[in-house]
Amino acid sequence: MSVNDFRNQILSSSEEKIVGVNKRDLIDKILARYSSKFVIYRELLQNSDDAESKSVQIKFETEMNTDKIIRILFKNNGFPFRSEDWERLIKIAEGNPDKKKIGVFGVGFYSLFTVCEDPFVSSGGQGMALYWRENNLYTKQGERESADDWTTFLFDMREPIELPDVQEFARFLVNSLGFTENLQEITVHFNDKLVIQLSKKIQGPKFTMEIAPEFNRLSSHELFYLASVDFRDVQLNIERLLVPDTCTGKFNQISPSTIFLNIASGNLDVRADYEFSAEMKRITKKELPRETTIQMIYTKFDEQNSSGDCVSPVFKDLFPYPEQGRVHIGFSTHQTTGCCFHLSARVIPTVQRESIDLLDMTLAEYNSEILCLAGTLCRILYENEMIKINRRIVNTQSLEWLEECAARALTHFTFNTTTPNEQVGEITESQFFNCSEEKLTILSTTGILPISDVRIPNLEMLGFIKTVPLVPTIIFEQCKTFFKKAQSMKLIRELNVLDVLIELENREFSENEMFELLKWLISYLSKGNIIDTSNFERFMEVARIGNDFRPLKTIRCFLNPEIIPSSVDVPDYVLSYTISKNLKSQDLIKWFKWSELSLVDWARFISNKPNLETDPTFVKKVYEILAGNFNKFSIDDKSLLRQLFEQKKCIPTKFGMKIPNEAYFEGVNLFPDLPTINFQKSSNVKDLMELFGVRKIVEINLIIDRLTNHDDCDYMQLIKYLASKSNDLKQNEKNMLKSRSIWPKYNQGSQKIQHFVISDLHIPLELHRDLGLPVVDWKVRWVRNTPEEKFLIELGIQQYPTITKILELAAPTTYSDIRYKALRYFINNFDRKYYRNYYAAEINVAFLPCLHDNYAKPLECFINPECTVMSFKVINRGLQHQVGKLGVRQNPNRKELLSKLLQNLPRDEINAEKIFGYLSSRQADFNHSDWNKLATFDFIPIRNQSNEIFFTRPCKCFFKFQDELKDHFLQIDFGKKANRFLQSCGVKDEPSSIEYAELLVKSSHELWQLIGVEKYLNILRKIANGFSNFGNMASKIGLVLQMKHAPILVAITNKNREINSEMRETNNCRLGTAKEIYINDDKIYQGIFNPLTAPEEDNLEIFYKKLGCKSLYDSVKEASIPKGSIRVTDKSKKFQEIIIERASLYYFKYPLNDIKSDDEWLKKLKVREIDYIETSYTLGNIKKTRNNNTSILRDDNKMDSWALYITSNSTTLDISKHIARNIYKSHGWKHIFAVNTLLISSLLDLKEMGYPVDVLLQQVNGKR
Known part of the structure; x- marks a missing residue:
């Protein structure tokens, strides 16, 4: 039975009892x-x-x-x-x-x-x-x-x-009286003494407010409709209040007090459906009313401060500002409203009547709907207050007072978290913001506007934002909580770059405003904020300064007053100093890419001013600035400055304004009519004037004219003057002095003066005269290190002979005494005077004396006298230790040696020995390429049988070989030292394997007869080694083909054969071709056929195989037939047991790549005894038949089954041969003997030999 059925059973049949109540x-x-x-x-x-x-x-x-x-x-x-x-x-x-x-x-x-x-x-x-x-x-x-x-x-x-405490009780009663509908007076007596008397008076008739159409009057679920809003004023009076004195027990009279309250009533129509109404009646035991009222109790926003200062503390609870108000359900509850208003409404409270019931679903909906329209009423009251403020803006004189009113109104309607139930404030606040189609309005710096059109101020922008609507500072400071919430709701935002752009587009900025703007922008960017490129470009374009409408994009520079004073004219592209003076230079550079106005740019600008050529005072001010910063100019800057001023009449002189090149410094007094500069302190502008081209000395053309056209001119005094002014001469003036033929040459005994270019003359030293060099005419003794000498040297007078001149004097074309002095002078002064300009390879004068009265250039002679053997020039012995620094080498280089050797071949063996001996001492100089070249040249002299000299290359001759081969190879010997050089050139001790092979291909039979079998075999062994080790011969394809077909190989046979023209027998050996000879890898077949076989040497067998010799084992075809009955005997059992038992030992230490069949094959091998075995053998066209005692054959019935057939006459050696042939790829005698040892030896003997037989011994012992 289910629980439900059980319940129905009890309700239908059991006795009922009433529930008792205590x-x-x-x-x-x-x-x-x-x-x-x-x-x-x-x-x-x-x-x-x-x-x-x-x-x-x-x-x-x-x-x-x-x-x-x-x-x-x-x-x-x-x-x-x-x-x-x-x-x-x-x-x-x-x-x-x-x-x-x-x-x-x-x-x-x-x-x-x-x-x-x-x-x-x-x-x-x-x-x-x-x-x-x-x-x-x-x-x-x-x-x-x-x-x-x-x-x-x-x-x-x-x-x-x-x-009760009188004041506390009075505060409770006042608070209660403020929210009653009918009650107007309350009195309290302590016994017969009246201690509290309170009264309430309604002020005037109700005022009904018209609700704007943009407001949604319905609650969220349309349970209530806001039909109307009306206002009334209430006066509350404390007519009597006696407070007992705790010390005396007497009562003290408190002064009467009055307050005025505003009550806004929202009259709601109830639009609940039948089901909801029925559910409410079930819960509350009352019918839902057709209408109800919500009330907001508050004081006027423009009276709050004035009334609040003198109001009685008894009225405290009626003034919640700046705290939250309370919800009143007839009387005050614990529930706060979220804003600074008291709310009186017929909501349904909890049982204790201290808070609103939002738990029961039906009551929660009812109460939430009333709270929803409370939010709408708050919004209507707020917007009504904004309308009042907007009306007063035009007529009021104090905007600050209006801002205070607006701030107080906004603070009243700023919602905070409500207690104890947070939902109350959330519901009311949500409706406050969402009940109207229009945005919430606030007072801005430009009037009442929708909040979305107003910006939260940025303190850094206040200095330049004038037209963008902002939240006034008073309102923002007092309502930070509201604006923080409004920002999070995206109702309002802070000023940003786009607002700045709007401000810039609407007006021009004063210089002070532009400073504030740039200061803000620098701060904004410095904090890591980013302005995209298009907005930044727009910013620079629309930001305009003052009445001349100059946009910031035209600015390129800013002024540094420490360099250029702010009082002087500057270009239009320079930011006003009034703006830039309080900004950091590095910020202007970093964020705007502006640069400091350079002196050069300023000079370019100022140089175009007309008064530069007319106003000395103006000019002196300009030069004062430029001269004060002269050391800061780079070389290029100075060059530009010179270009700007050098062609302008901008230099003040005692004869007026002059071009710099026409003016002279004050100290230039050579002529009295020179225009000298006119400055108060000319030393302050000295460097600048010098840069512009103001002259320090008399014009050089005038001096040149005096030197050349006036014979009575004292040129030595003029030289002293020029020397004293050397530092002041311009380079072009010095160039004129260098290039003109104005300098007198010394002529002994001649009265006529000859003039030369200064570089053609030498200083007047005795040595220069002895060498016949032209020297300057100097009337007095020449003194070294004087200003005159230094000046002439600077102009280019020769202090000593040039390298070309001194070598020309040392050449054999001059007189011997001059030639000797010139060479000695050159060598002695080489390090000090000629080293830097001396290049041995470029010397074309043969000035070095050599042996045998020869002269040579530095690179054409050598120090080592041994090289004369090859006809090289060698320096005189007296100079051998001095000419190394002149580029003379100890020996010729490798190229010169090769060239000389190949152009001048040795005349005979003696000359060759000397030349090769000298070259042996120089062979460390040769490189690999040189040796390869020498290996291919015919330079080695050989004397033939006719006593004639011919030349051959190193690879064609040898130092030693068998005497019998001297008719086939060339032999040389030039002595130990010379032979070392020739060996490096490629001469070998004996012929190579290739050369031996070529010899055998051509003359094998002749050589066979001449040197005998063993020496012939030695040659074959050398060829085999060369063939296998280096591969050089294998690369000679043509030679290898010849070797395969020519009878050059030694073959072994055990029977005599006829001697014919092609081959002959010598001690059972003969010559044969690779095709005729077999590799002897099967002793059985060798015994049967006795063919020509290769010598049994591993190296030779490999060599024979590469030339084409076949394997005898692979060449013979064998067919065997067992004869007689096939049976198992004691002998066959014995051998089968031994083979199976020791199967793994046959492969012990045997290379894997030489195994033909593994131990599993051996273990499957059957051993049977028969009468005999008939076997036929075929080698080429030769066929032979034998009766054998042993053979291994495949079982006809099974493809993988093999049998070892033996007879009574079979020996272990016979058996070993056949086993070795079937399990190993190689089966020579060593393999056969290894198998035979395993068949006949005991396990103990095999252990002594090193075989791993411990396991086999244990198995044998176990069987016993």
């Missing part, structure tokens, strides 16, 4: 446990307001002479209790069913039981007493003789309690 516990634990302070008065005040009371009186009665409360009377003058009210009073949890009321003596009444046991209620002439009997609550009701207009609650304290 009323005391119910009231004490639940109904009387409201958590807030003054909860009793809150509930009674709420019910009084619902009963439309105008006045409430509260009286605290105390014990005699104490401050302890023993009784409280609470009275209101609302409508009296009706019969249904009395009925609800005695029914727990049955509240007021009136859909417009919050209570009227329902559940809240039972809060009285928190302080009393037996409350009493009197109303309309009737009374009811409530009292406990055990755990049940009972009532008694009766009538009063005379009725009054007051409903009274009397409750005696369970235990005496303290009097």
Whole structure:
């Protein structure tokens, strides 16, 4: 049975019982446990307001002479209790069913039981007493003789309690009074003393506000519709407030106080469907009203400060600003609103009535919809305030006051996290921003605008942003929380580059604003921000300075006043110093690619000023700047400066403005009519004037004219003058002095003066005269190191003979005494005077004396006298130790030696021995290419039988070989030293394998007869070694073909054969071709056929195979037939056991590449005995038949089965031959003997020989 069926069974058949209730516990634990302070008065005040009371009186009665409360009377003058009210009073949890009321003596009444046991209620002439009997609550009701207009609650304290704090209690009552609908007065008595008197007065009629069409009046789920919004003002008064003095016990009168509140009421139409209404009735026990009201309580934004300064602390809770307001459900709850307004609404609270119920799904929807339109009401109030501010902007004189008002309004509507339930603020705030089609408006620096059109200010931009709407500083500073949230919601953004561009496009900037702009941009870029190229170019184009509308893109430079004063004219492309003076140069360079205005660029600009050639004062100011920075100019800069000024009349002189080249320095006084410069301190501009071309000496053409055209001119005095001014002469002037024929030559005994170019003359030394050199005419003794000498040397006078001249004097064409002096002078002064300009290869004068009265150039003679054997020139012995520095070499180089040898071949053997001996001492100089060249030349003299000399190359002759071969090869010997050189050239001790092979191909039979078998075999062995080791012979394809077909190979036979013209026998050996000879790799076949075979040497066998000799084993075809009965005998068993047992030993240390069949093949080999074996052998055309004792044959029935057939006469050697032939690729005697040893030796003997037989021994011992 399911649980559901079980439940139905019980409901249909079982006896029912009513649920009991412990009323005391119910009231004490639940109904009387409201958590807030003054909860009793809150509930009674709420019910009084619902009963439309105008006045409430509260009286605290105390014990005699104490401050302890023993009784409280609470009275209101609302409508009296009706019969249904009395009925609800005695029914727990049955509240007021009136859909417009919050209570009227329902559940809240039972809060009285928190302080009393037996409350009493009197109303309309009737009374009811409530009292406990055990755990049940009972009532008694009766009538009063005379009725009054007051409903009274009397409750005696369970235990005496303290009097409430007067100010705190008054604050609670004021807060409650502010949100009541009907209640207008509250008085509080301590016994008979009136301590608190409060009143409320509605100011004037309601004002209904027109709601703009852009507002969405429906709640999010269309449960409520905002029908209208109206306003009214409320006045709250504290008419009497007595505060007890704790020290004296007396009461102090507090001054009366008044506040004014604004109440905005949103009148909501309820549009709930039937299902939702029914569910609400089930939960709340009330019908949903057709309309309801939400109220926002606040003070005027422009009165907040003035009223707040003098207001009583009792009114504190009615002024939440700048804290959050509270939600009031009749009276204040713990729930905050999120903004600086109190919200009064008929939302459904939790049981404790301290917060809004957002847990129950239906109640949550109902409450959320009311909160939603509370957000709409907030937005309407805010936008209404912005409209008021906008109207005042035109007429107000104080924008700051309006900004304060706007800031306060915005602060009131800045939503923060609500407590205890965050959803309340989230719902309200979301609707606040989303209820209108229009963007939220705020006050900006240009008026009221949508928030999206306004920018959050950037402090760094305030100096230049004037037209872009900004959030005023006052508003931004006071509303940072709002703008931070608005930024996160992307409602507003901070000023950025695009805004700057808009500002720039709308107007020109003053210089101060441009400074602020550049300062901001530098800071912006320095922080790592990036402006894309197109925007930066746009920025530079639209940023314009002052009235001349110059865009920044035209700026290229900025001014450094330490170099160029800010007071002078500068080009238009230079940024105004007013702007740049407070900016860092490195920033202007880095971010704008501007450079500091250079002196050169400034000079280029200033040089085009007209007053440069007319105004000496202006010019002197310019030169003062340039001269002060002269050392900062580069060479190129100075060159440019000179070009700018040298053709302008810009030099002030005592005869007016002159071109620099026409002006002279002050010290030039050679002629009195020279125009000298006119400066206050000419030393300050000396370098600059010199650069421009101002003259330091008299014009050189004038001096030249005096030297050449005036015979009476004292040229020595003129030379001294020029020497003293040498540093001041320009290069072109010095060039004129160098190139003109104005210098007198010394002529002994002649009176006529001859003039020469200075470079054609020498200084007047005695040696120069002895050598016949032209010297300058000098009337007095020549003194070294004087200014005159230095000046003439600078102009180019020869201090000593040139290298060309001195070598010309040392050549054999001059007189011997001059030639000797010239050579000695040249050698002695070579290191000091000629070394740098001396190149031995370029000397074309044969000035060096050699042996045998010859003269030679430096590279045509040598120091080593031994090279004379090859007809080289050798320097005289007296100069051998001095001419090395002149490029004379010790010996000829390798090229010269080769050339000389091949052009002048040795005359005879003696001459050859000397030449080759000398070349042997020089062979370390030769390289590989030289040796290859010598190897191919015919330069070695050979004397033939006719005593005639002919020449051969090194590869055609040898130092030694067998005497019998002297008719076939050339032999030489020029002595030990000479032979070393020839050996390096390629002469070998004996012929090579190739040369021997060529000899055999041509003369094998002749050589066979001449030298005999053993010497012939030695030659073959040499050829075989050359063939296998180096491969040189293998590369001689033609020679190898000849060797294959020629009878050059020694063949061995055991029978005599006829001697014919082609081959002959010599001691069982003869010559044969490769085709006729076999490799003897099978002793059985060799014994049967006795063919021509190769000598049994490994090297020769390999050589024979490469020439084409065939394997005898591969060449013989064999066919065997077993005869007689095939049987297993003791002998066959014995051999089969031994073969299988020792199968692995046959391969011990045997190379893998020479194995034909492995040990598995051996283990499968069967051994059988027969009578005999008939075997036929075929070699070429020769066929022979034999009866054998042993053979290994394939089983006809099985392709992979083999049998070893033996006879009674078979020996182990016979068996070994056949086994070796089948398991090894090579099967010579050593292989046969190895197999035979394994067949006949004991295991112990084999172990002694080193075979691994330990396992076999263990197996044998195990069998025993």
